[in-house]
Amino acid sequence: MGTAAGQRGRRQVMTSVGERVISDVPGTRNALVLRIYGFMISQLIHTAVELGIPDRLRDRPTASADLAAEAGTAPQPTHRLLRALAAVGVLDEPEQDRFVLSSFGEPLAENTEHSLSAITKLFCSPEVLRSWSELTHSIRTGESAFEHIHGMGLFPYLGGVPELAETFHTAMSENARFELPSIAAGYDFGQFRTIVDVGGGNGTLLSAILTRHPGTRGVLLDTAVGAAEATALLAANGLAERCDVVAGDFLESVPSGGDAYLIKSVLHNWDDDRVVRVLRNCRQAMGTTGTLLLIEPVVPAVTGPDTRIETVLSDLNMLVMTAGGKERTERQFRELLAAAGFILVSVTAPLPGTDLRVLQAKPV
Ligand SMILES: C[S@@+](CC[C@H](N)C(=O)[O-])C[C@H]1O[C@@H](n2cnc3c(N)ncnc32)[C@H](O)[C@@H]1O
Structure with a gap:
């Protein structure tokens, strides 16, 4: 129901990731909204991985300005990114403006046993994201959106893009290792x-x-x-x-x-x-x-x-x-x-x- 009391009641029912509370209660409107925003969450995780943030913040609580100086990024946007990563549970913020990789975010580091770093890079690559943005085309026609966009299949395409091919094979071996x-x-x-x-x-x-x-x-x-x-x-x-x-x-x-x-x-x-x-x-x-x-x-x-x-x-x-x-x-x-x-x-x-x-x- 849409009463203020009902809204308050629902907001109080929250689930936690580690010590963090998130508003992702199955079946609620907000849970649906978070699924609609899902691409934003995957993109901020991707940006973190591209900038090497999980590795930089492993066991090392760091101020956003120091991280920005290390990563060569703009200080204020970096703070906003770290805050969002902390809100989704990938980082912890044990004290104001000190960020550290959380145990939930640990697999995003590169040199960790069950790394998801290459899987992040692959699934958030422009090739995959662009293809998924054409899902409606695939549903309407049954055609591969990737082939529709690139005019060739994935594996021949990988043959001409060695960097993505390496990411692909590393991602497959990350999965295989797990x-x-x-x-x-x-x-x-x-x-x-x-x-x-x-x-x-x-x-x-x-x-x-x-x-x-x-x-x-x-x-x-x-x-x-x-x-x-x-x-x-x-x-x-x-x-x-x-x-x-x-x-x-x-x-x-x-x-x-x-x-x-x-x-x-x-x-x-x-x-x-x-x-x-x-x-x-x-x-x-x-x-x-x-x-x-x-x-x-x-x-x-x-x-x-x-x-x-x-x-x-x-x-x-x-x-x-x-x-x-x-x-x-x-x-x-x-x-x-x-x-x-x-x-x-x-x-x-x-x-x-x-x-x-x-x-x-x-x-x-
Ligand atoms: C999804 S990966 C799986 C790799 C591996 N079996 C694993 O589970 O980690 C598919 C594999 O098939 C290979 N492949 C694709 N087309 C092929 C072909 N025509 N002949 C031989 N291998 C091919 C790719 O290079 C890739 O390594």
Whole structure:
């Protein structure tokens, strides 16, 4: 109701982030307003990351003018930015005009275990923001807003913009590093002799698997950019001898010789026809034996409490950023696998802390 007493009552019902009180009570008008303002919050976090503020304020309460001098920014706007970052919980302000990174904001620092720094840079990049601003176009037409704007797909585009490509691969490995303990614990990769990681990115996941299972060898397939980064990372991890890196196109072919083919966070980038092509290439490479492991989110058939917001946002991100990519239901995976000569054998529960499941399939 709109009475002043009612408004006061509602304002008193607040939730807290750490020690901070925010007016984001589910179901209230203000909660909806904050969602409308969501882009402002992501942009101020992005600006903080671009200016290196989380790293500068780590364990070091600093006055806004001193931070501005260090970062080469204007003092008063810097104070206003820091205040807003404190209001959303990313910073603390233990005394007037002394700002320090909060534990909630810790992952925004670059050199921290589960950094979200590259993910911030990627998702707030002009390319992603501009594409999302054309979501209505994608909903009306079914076309990728990214392709509508750039006249080419995301991956060919990344080939010509090395800085964004590096941010992309670092962001993927930030995700992979966070997901790794769950993935490694959620499935026994040690049972295989050779694991082929199809679209393995910069090799973060395969490095972790090979390190954990010394009897296992790896083959990583990715684009020229991804393969170059993977070669460097695998060598830095002392795994060069145990892993071949192949620069190629999984739509054309996949290296043979693996007894397991792993595809993580890849199929959602592609339309059904191309997913079947990638799966058929795996089927051809592995012959009649072998195991196919898909590590992807699975969208529930009906939206309910087990539907994760990040999964359905990722689904729309695929609509906007890729030509025909999507998150899929178990039934959709089953049908695509069948079309490529596989049978879906099992699906795990979501790996703890993630929306990812392991879908295991066998050749038929
Ligand atoms: C979303 S990333 C996932 C990377 C990695 N599997 C992970 O989970 O961190 C998709 C990967 O597919 C690679 N890729 C895209 N098109 C490809 C193609 N035609 N052939 C091989 N790799 C490709 C990209 O370079 C990228 O590394």
